[in-house]
Amino acid sequence: MSLFITFEGVEGSGKTTQIQRLKKYLTRKRIPCRVTREPGGPPISEKIRKILLDPDHREMLPLSELFLYEASRAQHIHEVIKPLLKKGTIVLCDRFNDATLAYQGYGRKIDRGLIRRLNRLSSQGIKPDLTFLLDCPSDLGLKRALQRNRMSKNEKEGRFEREKIQFHHRVRKGYLAIAKKEPHRVKVINTRTGEKKVFEKIREIVDEQIGFKESRVPGFKWKS
Ligand SMILES: Nc1ncnc2c1ncn2[C@@H]1O[C@H](COP(=O)(O)OP(=O)(O)O)[C@@H](O)[C@H]1O
Numbered sequence: 001m002s003l004f005i006t007f008e009g010v011e012g013s014g015k016t017t018q019i020q021r022l023k024k025y026l027t028r029k030r031i032p033c034r035v036t037r038e039p040g041g042p043p044i045s046e047k048i049r050k051i052l053l054d055p056d057h058r059e060m061l062p063l064s065e066l067f068l069y070e071a072s073r074a075q076h077i078h079e080v081i082k083p084l085l086k087k088g089t090i091v092l093c094d095r096f097n098d099a100t101l102a103y104q105g106y107g108r109k110i111d112r113g114l115i116r117r118l119n120r121l122s123s124q125g126i127k128p129d130l131t132f133l134l135d136c137p138s139d140l141g142l143k144r145a146l147q148r149n150r151m152s153k154n155e156k157e158g159r160f161e162r163e164k165i166q167f168h169h170r171v172r173k174g175y176l177a178i179a180k181k182e183p184h185r186v187k188v189i190n191t192r193t194g195e196k197k198v199f200e201k202i203r204e205i206v207d208e209q210i211g212f213k214e215s216r217v218p219g220f221k222w223k224s
């Protein structure tokens with residue numbers, strides 16, 4: 001019994017906030033879950049993350065960026081996600097394949113067919129059961145992200161937060177196009193309503209999924 005849930009959305013849409021809330025909720029219910037992120041996860045992928053997000057790397061080519069994301073994912077899937085899912089843990093992942101399609105495809109304008117193929121290769125047959133697309137206007141998200149960065153000492157402005165607003169508009173449009181294509185998997189949640197209301201929706205959908213999964217295995221019950 002496992003569930004792979006990904007969180008997507010533009011900078012500042014509330015992914016990290018909602019993942020933490022969901023982790024707390026599942027932990028309270030004694031449902032084994034783990035939080036991880038892309039790019040990142042295992043040590044090799046966390047090193048790749050540093051290269052990708054370093055604002056000094058102004059000369060990085062879109063294609064190099066794409067390959068680094070895919071390399072980070074291949075390692076992440078192999079070392080972290082696959083083993084966790086095998087153990088029956090719920091995996092909550094901050095960004096995944098859809099982010100590569102939205103940022104490198106719609107944002108950087110790299111051929112989307114190529115990205116889909118690379119995504120399939122790097123994710124090695126693993127697909128999210130459920131994806132939350134936390135949607136908000138890109139300028140609002142950016143405003144939140146910049147404010148968050150100012151308030152925390154660790155996070156400085158990243159390579160993506162510095163991109164032009166048109167880039168972020170394209171990313172949001174890309175995300176919405178992905179959701180339209182796969183409405184069963186991708187749940188779009190409007191995040192203009194505040195953190196608590198957003199979480200209520202997420203909780204409702206996750207509860208439903210867990211119930212659904214339970215009902216497919218006779219006699220199985222999550223501890224609660
Ligand atoms: N629904 C929301 N409404 C208003 N502010 C929010 C909402 N969700 C998150 N925030 C705030 O916006 C900032 C960015 O949220 P964060 O979870 O870090 O976004 P992300 O991980 O998607 O970049 C944080 O300061 C957070 O408290």
Ligand SMILES: [Mg+2]
Pocket residue numbers: 015016017094
């Ligand atoms: Mg975040």
